[in-house]
Amino acid sequence: MRSFVALLTPVLAVANPIGIIGNDDVPKADEISIVSASASGNGCPQGTVTTDLSPDRQVITFGFDAFQVYTGPGTKQSDKSKNCQLHLNLKYPGGFQFAIVESTYHGYAQLEQGVTGTFYSTYYFSQDAAATTTTRTSIDGGGIWADGQVYTKQDQVPTASVIWSPCGATGILNVNNRIALTSSNATASGQISDDDATVAFTQQVHVSWQACK
Numbered sequence: 001m002r003s004f005v006a007l008l009t010p011v012l013a014v015a016n017p018i019g020i021i022g023n024d025d026v027p028k029a030d031e032i033s034i035v036s037a038s039a040s041g042n043g044c045p046q047g048t049v050t051t052d053l054s055p056d057r058q059v060i061t062f063g064f065d066a067f068q069v070y071t072g073p074g075t076k077q078s079d080k081s082k083n084c085q086l087h088l089n090l091k092y093p094g095g096f097q098f099a100i101v102e103s104t105y106h107g108y109a110q111l112e113q114g115v116t117g118t119f120y121s122t123y124y125f126s127q128d129a130a131a132t133t134t135t136r137t138s139i140d141g142g143g144i145w146a147d148g149q150v151y152t153k154q155d156q157v158p159t160a161s162v163i164w165s166p167c168g169a170t171g172i173l174n175v176n177n178r179i180a181l182t183s184s185n186a187t188a189s190g191q192i193s194d195d196d197a198t199v200a201f202t203q204q205v206h207v208s209w210q211a212c213k
Helices: none
Strands: 002-005 007-009 033-040 049-053 060-064 069-071 081-091 096-111 115-125 128-140 149-156 171-183 190-193 202-211
Touching: 033 049, 033 060, 060 081, 069 171, 096 115, 096 128, 096 171, 115 190, 128 149, 171 190
Parallel strands: 002 128
Antiparallel strands: 007 149, 033 081, 049 060, 060 202, 069 190, 081 171, 096 149, 096 190, 096 202, 115 128, 115 171
């Protein structure tokens, strides 16, 4: 398993469209498509996830209504960590393969001093579940986060750590997202949540392509 630090800022960023790399070796745009998508986990119970698929079926955005964690007096251990795994069934022409290049997450965090929120995102294909890439980033409470901030988490996967799909086969891409809160102060409170008054916690998955060797 490879892991590396992701970039997080309190400013909302606009995600770029899918990048198609190469010249004559790239498949036609209408040959690459997201066939279907689903989600599972205690952070995304049935009926709490929306999806928005672009007309060309190359970009998908997930919206979460229940992917939220809390810590502080009166909270339970189960409130402090949630996961949501996304499953994307992707269709692409034989002779090409793809990889996650960038994923962007938006949400809201309010963390008092002593509370730390950590985000984990693990990418893998069902055909080779042992080959994973994991990003991790954290927010330390206090400062601007004590009053609450909208944030953007952007995963930037180094080329050497990219996980490529099997050549010439339909790929099922899984993205396992987990949010966890820890605290060194038993009286401190914190939350990372999707809120109607803020930008929804969404994820945009972008893919790029290379010819099979």
